[in-house]
Amino acid sequence: MDKTIKTQEMVLNMGPQHPSTHGVLRLRLEVSGETVVKCTPFVGYLHRGTEKLAEGMTYLQAIPLMDRLDYISSMTNDVGYCIAVERLFDINPPLRAKYIRTMVSEVSRISSHLLWLATHALDIGAMTVFLYAFRERERILELFEMLCGARLTVTYPRIGGVRNDVTQEFIDTLYQFTEEFPDKIKEYETLINVNRIWLKRTVGIGVISGEEAVNYGLTGAALRGSGVDYDIRKHFPYDAYDLVNFEVPIGKNGDVYDRYLCRMEEMRQSNSIIRQCIEALPTGPIMTSDSPKYTLPPKDKVLNNMESLIHHFTLITKGPMTAPQGEVYVATEVPKGELGFYIISDGTGKPYRMRVRSPSFVHVSALPRLCQGGMIADVVANIGSIDVVLGECDR
Amino acid sequence: MEPNQIAESLKGEFTGEVVAVKEFRGQTGITLKKDRLLDIARRLHDAPEFSFDFLRDICGVDFKKIKTPRFEVVYNLYSMTHRHALRLNVQVEIKEFVPSVTSVWKTADWHERECFDMFGIVFDGHPDLRRILMPEDWAGHPMRKDYPVAGHEDEEWPGFRDVLKKAEDFKKFGWYK
Numbered sequence: 129m130d131k132t133i134k135t136q137e138m139v140l141n142m143g144p145q146h147p148s149t150h151g152v153l154r155l156r157l158e159v160s161g162e163t164v165v166k167c168t169p170f171v172g173y174l175h176r177g178t179e180k181l182a183e184g185m186t187y188l189q190a191i192p193l194m195d196r197l198d199y200i201s202s203m204t205n206d207v208g209y210c211i212a213v214e215r216l217f218d219i220n221p222p223l224r225a226k227y228i229r230t231m232v233s234e235v236s237r238i239s240s241h242l243l244w245l246a247t248h249a250l251d252i253g254a255m256t257v258f259l260y261a262f263r264e265r266e267r268i269l270e271l272f273e274m275l276c277g278a279r280l281t282v283t284y285p286r287i288g289g290v291r292n293d294v295t296q297e298f299i300d301t302l303y304q305f306t307e308e309f310p311d312k313i314k315e316y317e318t319l320i321n322v323n324r325i326w327l328k329r330t331v332g333i334g335v336i337s338g339e340e341a342v343n344y345g346l347t348g349a350a351l352r353g354s355g356v357d358y359d360i361r362k363h364f365p366y367d368a369y370d371l372v373n374f375e376v377p378i379g380k381n382g383d384v385y386d387r388y389l390c391r392m393e394e395m396r397q398s399n400s401i402i403r404q405c406i407e408a409l410p411t412g413p414i415m416t417s418d419s420p421k422y423t424l425p426p427k428d429k430v431l432n433n434m435e436s437l438i439h440h441f442t443l444i445t446k447g448p449m450t451a452p453q454g455e456v457y458v459a460t461e462v463p464k465g466e467l468g469f470y471i472i473s474d475g476t477g478k479p480y481r482m483r484v485r486s487p488s489f490v491h492v493s494a495l496p497r498l499c500q501g502g503m504i505a506d507v508v509a510n511i512g513s514i515d516v517v518l519g520e521c522d523r
Numbered sequence: 524m525e526p527n528q529i530a531e532s533l534k535g536e537f538t539g540e541v542v543a544v545k546e547f548r549g550q551t552g553i554t555l556k557k558d559r560l561l562d563i564a565r566r567l568h569d570a571p572e573f574s575f576d577f578l579r580d581i582c583g584v585d586f587k588k589i590k591t592p593r594f595e596v597v598y599n600l601y602s603m604t605h606r607h608a609l610r611l612n613v614q615v616e617i618k619e620f621v622p623s624v625t626s627v628w629k630t631a632d633w634h635e636r637e638c639f640d641m642f643g644i645v646f647d648g649h650p651d652l653r654r655i656l657m658p659e660d661w662a663g664h665p666m667r668k669d670y671p672v673a674g675h676e677d678e679e680w681p682g683f684r685d686v687l688k689k690a691e692d693f694k695k696f697g698w699y700k
Contacts, residue, residue, distance in 0.1 A: 172656040177672075179641075180665060184672055215548055342576050342603060345630025358577075358603055454547035457599045457610065459579065468580055470597065474589075485580040485599075493633035522656060 137165060140504070144173050148251045148508040151518030153492065159504060167499040167507070169492050174522040182482040186447030187213050187287060188424070190482065195281035197486065198520040200243050201463050203236035203272070205520075206285045208460035211366050212469035213287050215458045217422045217451065223368070224412045225289035230368040231405040232275065232284065234398040235302065238309070239268040240463035241395050248388070248512035249320060252329045257319050264312050267305055274298050288423030289415030299406055306403050313395055330385040334498040334510040337382060344494040347487050348465030349390040350514050354382030360461040372404045384513040391515075422448045447477020457485075464488055464515050488521035524572060526551035526609050537563055542614065552610035557596075560613055561622040561648075567600065567609070568627045575600040575609065578624070581634035583642035587668040592616045594644055598624070620647040641666035658682055 143154035152173035158166040178197065182190040194209040195202040207229050214221065221229075242261040249257035269279040275298055276284045276291065284291055320326040336344070338354040351358055359376040361369040377393035379386030416423055424443060425436035442449055453475045459468035465487030474480040491514040498510045530544045530553050540563065542554040555563065567575045579599040587593055592614035600609045615621050623646040624631045635646045636655040643664040646652060654661065660681055663670055 172658075175656040177665065180672055218548065339576075343629050345578060345628070356603065363606060455552065455610075456548050456550060457580065457608075466579065468599070470580060470582060470599065472584060481582075481584045483580070483582040483597075485582075489633065489637075490630055493630065497629075 135160070142507070144170075148511065150247060150511060150516055151521075153511070153516070153518055153521075155495075155499075155507065157499075157504065157507065162503050162505075164499050164502055164504060164507060167496040169495050171489070171492055171518065172522050174518050176523065178523045179482055179484060182479060184478065186443070186477050187451075187479065188443060188447070190479070191286070192281065192283050195283055196519060197484065197523060198240075198462060198464060198467075198488070198517045199280055200517055201236040201240035202281050203284060204233050204240075204460065204462040205467065206283060207233050207367070208458075208462060208467045209469055210285045210287050211460055212456065212458035212471055216454065216456045216471050216473055217287070217419065217448070219288045219416055219419050219422055221289045221416050222413045223410050225414045225416070226368040227371075227405050227409050228290050228294055228414065229285055230372065231302075231402055231409075232272075233367070234401045234405070235268055235271060237398045237463045238395050238402075239265050241391050241398075242268070244391065244463070244512070244515045245316060248509075248515075249326075251508045251512045252326065254320055254323070254326065257316055260312070260316055260319070264309065271298065271302055271305065274301065286415065286424060288419065289413070293414050299409070302402065303406050306399050306406075309399050310396060313392060313399075317392065327385070329505075329509055330388060330513075331383060332381075333384045333502065333506045334513060335381065335383045336494075336498060340497075341382065341494075344497060345490040346465070346494055346514075347490070348461070348463070348515070349387055349394060350465060350491060352377065353379035353387035353390045353513075355380055360459050360466055364459065366458075366460060368405065371408070372401050374401050384509050387513045421450055449477055451475055451477065459485070462487065464517065464520065465491065467520075484523055486520040486523060488516040488518065489523075491516050492521055524605060524607055526607060529567075529573060529607070529609055533563065536566070545612075550608065550610060552597075552612050554595075554612045554614060557613050557615050557619070557621050560611075561624060561627070563611075564598075564624045564627045573602065574604050575602050577601045577603055578628035578630050578634075579608075581624075581631055581638060583638040583644050583666070585642060585666065585668045590614075594642060596621055596638060596644060615644060617643075620645050622647050623649040625649055640664070643667070 137158050137160045140157040140159050142157055144152040154170040156168040157164050178193050182193055191206055194205040197205050242265045246258040246261035272282055273279050276282050336354055338356040341351050341354040342356060355378055357378055362376060374397045377390045379390050420439050425440055429436040430440045451473050453473055455472040457468055457470045459466045467487060468485030470483040471479050472481040499507045534541045537559055540556050540559050545552045567573045579601050582597050584595045594615045596613045596615060598611040621644060623635055635649055638644050639652055640654045640657055641664055662678055
């Protein structure tokens, strides 16, 4: 055997149809043995031109488009969009609507985190967690169905409030859920928190320091896992978040395991926020009546009051005709991270430019940094830990 | 530090670069010329009194027939330590280059690629300026105001023919009718 063995790098294509990429994400991996030398993500397979479509629609018509960005937690997207438009028009929704929106956003956050936990665990090989998490997620989807008739694409919030009031049945069922849910989180944690395989697959994988994570633009639990205290609910409080008490869980090491711990603790905090909202839910209107030129009037007024009928008609057909000119960037904390809306209004009923800053897009762009130098199997763990949805990434 | 003070100190430091300072709903936007953008970005990132360590977003805006430098590239900045925010609106004419800020904030990489893809604004010094959301052989830049929402009728994307051909090929299996 005098021949020397030659080795060469291999190019491996992962996706777009791959069960562990959580959508149509394609990765081009250059591997040397088992080690990833270079990782290049390709996105855009789900590009629907949401920003371009929104330019041709009135502010109200664009709400269903926002549902379809992050279809796992459409409620938080809608709330984020409505808050951005409210900031642009300087509308202040009533307190009850604020509490309801906070409550349903947190329900949505739990549902999104449950789906993340289920698929992330499934990718790494823990199948039971998947079944456990979907059991609770089904209850949440039933709650949404009770609230507004839709399970996934809810279109529940409106500019200046919410579409319909919550029923007592919904409140009771939700309260029952929040009483049982902490025990369920314990169940998941018993399965994987100190599971040896889970620890081997997650601890010390995809490490990123806090400073670097900020530079790469990571937000949400992906950033907090690296020890940076940045939560928009605390930095720029919106809705009723300054009226409820909650803590922001912070990690230390910035690896896959710490991001996992952060999200698990976030579910507990969300549960506590929901309980506080239910206990403090004030009575009153669910839609503001201060700015009738921008917000929809209640249905009985439309049928009996001529002025309301005119406002309703112009809002639906042309949009707000006296919109102020200006530009705002408003961000909200969605389960994935920071969802920002940059809206430029030119005074007509339609936005001149509507930019969506989606957290998944930025997270995928940081994927090469997390994957390079690691093993091929860890790529899957990394994709799970940054929690991406490709509908939001490609917009 | 208040955003107005930041604008004032930028005006003093980079004379002639700041075109206008706008304020709306408590948010401050500074309109800049593009030439010394990289210096300004580095100063905003590095100086301890500003320390804008987090670039929230970059996006392009097309002001066709409204403003004379046709495009604007908008940078939304935030400082984690001081908790202040600032917006930079950088003016750029068609077929002009904007200096890339990827050397300051790594997150600018994909945002600039998207801006190039959607508006055709070229970023000078970007490490890998390719299309990102649209196919690589796509003609035109979809987010421009003169690009129709449904696309140009007479121009067909070449990749579409391949898809049609593939669908035709699948007919021989009998399940596609």
